Amino acid sequence: MLAIIGTVPEEDFPITSDRVHLDGNYLILNNRKIPINRGTPALIASACKIFEILGKDMPYVYLVGDTGKGYGSKKLYEYFAQDVKNQTFDTLTFHYLMPDADWCNKILLSIDELNRRPFLIADAGFMYAAKMSGNAKYFDLFTPDPGELAFLADEEAPHPFYTRGFLLQDESKVEELIKRAYKHENAAKYLLVKGRRDYIAKDGKILDIVSEPCIEALEPIGGTGDSLTGIVSALIDSGYETERACSLAAKINRVAGKLSKPEPSTQIWEIIKFIPDAFGLLV
């Protein structure tokens, strides 16, 4: 079973954990309707689409409201660190959470006590925390964009806002940045670098590059990285081998984007609804 841990952009959304399902452009969780506009809800919705196609159970999610103050994230960290001990998950995907190195350590200690270690995926704020706390190599998959890859590649950077001048988030430098991130043990076992070209790497070696279809209008659309992380999480949890899951997820995300006939004003839910069609064309 896949569990997704993240936040929704509301101040007063309480800690909520349960299986989730999709209803049109909304997630339904404990009788709450959550719009899938962006962020963790977009990741969850994309995973749901893959599970629907494959006839699998819907994911289990841990959500809390956080508008950036970090209060919600801290409560959720505390809750999850205890609750995970009573659950049996195959895959854990951590997403938009306030980057907090101490809490990342505590979460990983809880996971370390489990009888069976889940496949660990981190994106967004929790990926920052994983790197900041020195635990990147404990994870199985990170899904950075080129700017976040530059942050991983710079062993001194505390956040993608800061890197040293020689590490630009230049897409032509991706292969060099991947090597550097592994050299300083700031990468997960696998990297799926999402950008104009999507790179799949394992232990410092490039396994695949996915670059087609290339749709310029997808770059400004908020949530296209979230949808990719949701798709790859669901594929891995469904039994796809990691390298195959990363390559296929990159292609599904691109084809779904193309099928939506996107403009820079397109919203992510308009792309997510094409994930089943994209899957059907590719598999």
Add this chain to the structure above:
Amino acid sequence: MKFFKKLFKEKPLSSDRGILIFENTSEVIKAENILKQHGYKVKVVGPPAHVRKGCDLAIEFPVVEAMGILNTLENQGLMPIDFLPSNDGNLKPVDLFHIKDYGRFIMVRAANMKITVHKSTLTIVNVSGGGCPDVPYLAACLVGKRLDEAAEPRQLGHTLCGYALQLAYDKIKELCLQ
């Protein structure tokens, strides 16, 4: 001993702290009180050797929370001279602006954040990038609003991602409203 526990012992934690630099010691003390009252984990330290400005005290803070901290201080009429990561001074903000013209739309990226505007209506149509939890909140607040009507990211955000979005917002406003 399990692998993970060994990992903790063998690798030192990397820095996730920043430094606030002030003009004088009384500002440092005042800022420390304000920030502690607002629940921030801060402490007074000596500034790193490479910092050649301000007084001989500084405030160490969680660097990710820079924007919320700056807003809190500004609301109390107190602003630092500068804020920077607390390492050896080599790190700089990723300050390259990237501007992409899509015809009817224009996108500006500042550091790790992007904002896109419909040129003729000045409507913010997308916000992307970043990984801190105020990013989806900022996007929800800004998308669909006109550039000259939307609240500024600095009024809503709390993190370095929010700060980067403010830089992109300032740039796209300059381009669209000039």
